[in-house]
Amino acid sequence: MKAALAVSSGDPSGxxxxxxxxxxxxxxxxxxxxFFLLADAELVAARAARLGVNVPLEIATPENAATIFGEALPIVPLKHRQSDQPGVPLAENAAGTIEAIEEAVALTLAGRARAIVTxxxxxxxxxxxxxxFPGHTEFLAHLAGEHLGYAVTPVMMLAGPLLRAVPVTIHIALNKVPAVLDTVTILTVCRITALALKSQFGIANPRLAIAGLNPHAGEGGSMGIEDEVTVRPAVETLRAEGIDARGPLPADTMFHADARATYDAAICMYHDQALIPAKxxxxxxxxxxxLGLPFVRTSPDHGxxxxxAGSGRxxxxxxxxxxxLADELATNRTLAT
Ligand SMILES: NC(=O)c1ccc[n+]([C@@H]2O[C@H](COP(=O)([O-])OP(=O)(O)OC[C@H]3O[C@@H](n4cnc5c(N)ncnc54)[C@H](O)[C@@H]3O)[C@@H](O)[C@H]2O)c1
Ligand SMILES: N[C@H](C(=O)O)[C@H](O)COP(=O)(O)O
Structure with missing residues (x-):
């Protein structure tokens, strides 16, 4: 029997x-x-009662969770207790929230869970x-780096049936993006994305569409120099490496249906350029x-x-x-190694 997926319960007030x-x-x-849930079992029971759902809960280990799963929701309990106050974020719940993520990573790296879903x-x-840390992405990269002994560049991908979108810069203020964006970072993100599309998503020759930063991809430099100075050299290097990359493309015309049919992932320069079309x-x-971690991590796209919270909606x-997707990527990853 395959190991179960480790699900961290996130902010319990959400x-x-x-x-x-x-x-x-x-x-x-x-x-x-x-899957098993890393959570405070009493909180989950309280939430189920509040929602009026009849879900049997069973305290589990990662090893017996897959056997239990058909009959009860397996809970791998946290050391830290948490209060059930839906809609009211509490700093006192933070220790358990962080513990769940750390434990999911440790269990997955030890082969006791198949992948992480946060x-x-x-x-x-x-x-x-x-x-x-700004979010899971950066925290997971930190934990992965501690495990591997070297720094890991995490790549955020929002993957849906109609679009895969990757922001090069992630959780930073918009006014810092031009200074942080550089050719090396774009190259690294694109290489990690192309490799993952091949090895985990089963796309033999991934096509990357790379957005410009500025309106009209800079209009030849008249609306900002970054597209010519920073983005275009990355695209040329990727093409020289044999990666099917195009750009810098005007971002406003990249996401309609005919445009999406021409690529496997849109590489975007900042968070909302990618996440607005994806969501x-x-x-x-x-x-x-x-992407780019030594384990599979997925998450719902919502916050x-x-x-x-607690309303049933x-x-x-x-x-x-x-x-x-976590199950599929974990399978593909195993087959690729
Ligand atoms: N993976 C993550 O950890 C993650 C992802 C996104 C946002 N966040 C965090 O969540 C918090 C709230 O963010 P937000 O308000 O921008 O986005 P949100 O996704 O929490 O909510 C946006 C709107 O969508 C609705 N919504 C969200 N998920 C839904 C679902 N499953 N079913 C029905 N309706 C749903 C909400 O009720 C709200 O009206 C922020 O602190 C943000 O940082 C975390
Ligand atoms: N940027 C994500 C979004 O808006 O959906 C969200 O903040 C989650 O990021 P992490 O997975 O790094 O927490």
């Missing part, structure tokens, strides 16, 4: 517990891979508790995947949705897509 419970209820109908975290309560085209079924679709 919809992580809600969508995990809902996904478990749909496990047979949606043919979901087995439910959403809100950054502010974590920062208040001393968390130093607009597929909020319910897109998945946030971190903590404090406004609807949270849709589990994106978590379901994240569970399925």
């Amino acid at each position: 919809i992580g517990p809600d969508v995990a419970l809902a996904a478990w209820i749909l496990r047979e109908h949606m043919r979901l891979p087995a 439910c959403p975290i809100a950054k502010k309560p974590l920062y208040e508790a001393g968390f130093k 607009t085209l597929g909020f319910d079924d897109s998945v946030n995947v971190t 903590t949705a404090f406004d609807i 949270a849709k589990p679709d994106s978590l379901i897509a994240a569970l399925r």
